Amino acid sequence: MFLEVLELDLSVLSSVSFRRGSSQVERMLGDPTTLSLDRALLPGGPKPGFSCMMVLQAVGRMLRKSKTKPNGKKPASEEKKLYLEPEYTRVRVTDFEFKQLVSLPQEIDLNEWMASNVTTFFNHINLQYSTISEFCTGETCQTMAACNTQYYWYDERGKKIKCTAPQYIDFVMSSVQKLVTDEDIFPTKYGKEFPSSFDSLVKKICRYLFHVLAHIYSAHFKEIAALELHGHLNTLFIHFLLFVREFNLLDPKETAILDDLSEVLFSEDSREAAGATGGAQNHVKER
Incomplete structure (x- = not known):
């Protein structure tokens, strides 16, 4: 059965370009x-x-x-990273010590802990994206990009698909929803075992969810700030990143595109709760 974890209150989230050198x-x-x-x-x-x-x-x-994109916006590399401004990085919705939230409690099964947390992260990230989804369209976000990195979707046959950001995120949310509601993968009944592939599936889900967070920060933080939801986004990002670090669910290279943000959020200057910067712990499970 899934264990209940401490959830943060997120209920408020409901033309051609000429190039000449x-x-x-x-x-x-x-x-x-x-x-x-x-x-x-x-x-x-x-x-x-x-x-x-x-x-x-x-x-x-x-x-x-030539210095702008066809839609009139500057390339991401030239745009000022609004999400790094102190007035936004200092905002949280709680002062709780996140390290305590992500650590595996004693006598709790690792798979149960992973399943409960991953499901919660999926719901919260999906909710966070829904607040700015009307601004994320095929016209404004023609590729699934985040901080000069472009992501491609791979179908069930492994074919790479170039798609718009809303299409990519729809693929992510649909596929993750299918996984977390599958009793054979995320069992909720007593005595039902987790599959041997559970670890790899959790890592896959976390990778996709990070892509969504990265896109929100890099492409839609202006809208997030206008809606005054940056505190929720920062809190969610800190919690999520600490969790994946705690259990080594993502390669550091995968999250490197937002290293500047994580360094600021976890720094002692921006937050006293900087115990969050502790090194990741390895939880090795006996098979």
Whole structure:
């Protein structure tokens, strides 16, 4: 049977781009010491209605466009990471010591603990995403990206599928929902055993859930902050990250894209509850 874990109150969550380098522009403009600008841009000499200033303005507009995406937004690498601003990183919805939340209680079966926590994380992350889902569309989020990392979905045959963020997240939530409600994988009846593949399935679920959190932070934190839900998101992220570290459920390389955030959230300067930065513990289960 699933064990009840301490849940945080999250009930309030209910056109073409031209790219030209400077060298290309110089070649287009020619050598100003040998050619006039008008003749360099307009073979055969200047034409009525055109002036050097007009052409330069057009080139300037073209170069400014090259710094943005087709939808007018700057690439993620150039955008300021709003979620790292102190006014947001300091906010939590509880002062509880998270280390106590993730540690395996004595005399509690490891699989039961994992199943209970993973199910809770799934429900909370799904709820958190639902608050900004109207802003995550195929037009605004054309790929499933987070901090310059693009994720692809793999179908049951292992075929890689490039999809929009809302499509990817729908795949994640649907597949995880199917797993956590499967009695053969997440048993709820007394005496029913967990499958031998349970560990790998839990790691797979956690990887997918991290992708969703990473996308929310990198692509929709502005909306999260506007809704004043950043405290809930920070609390959920801290709890989730400590849990996966405690049981080594994710490769550190997988979560590296948000290392800057985790360092700030777990730092003593931003939070006194920095005991959370302790090293991960290995829980080896006898087979």
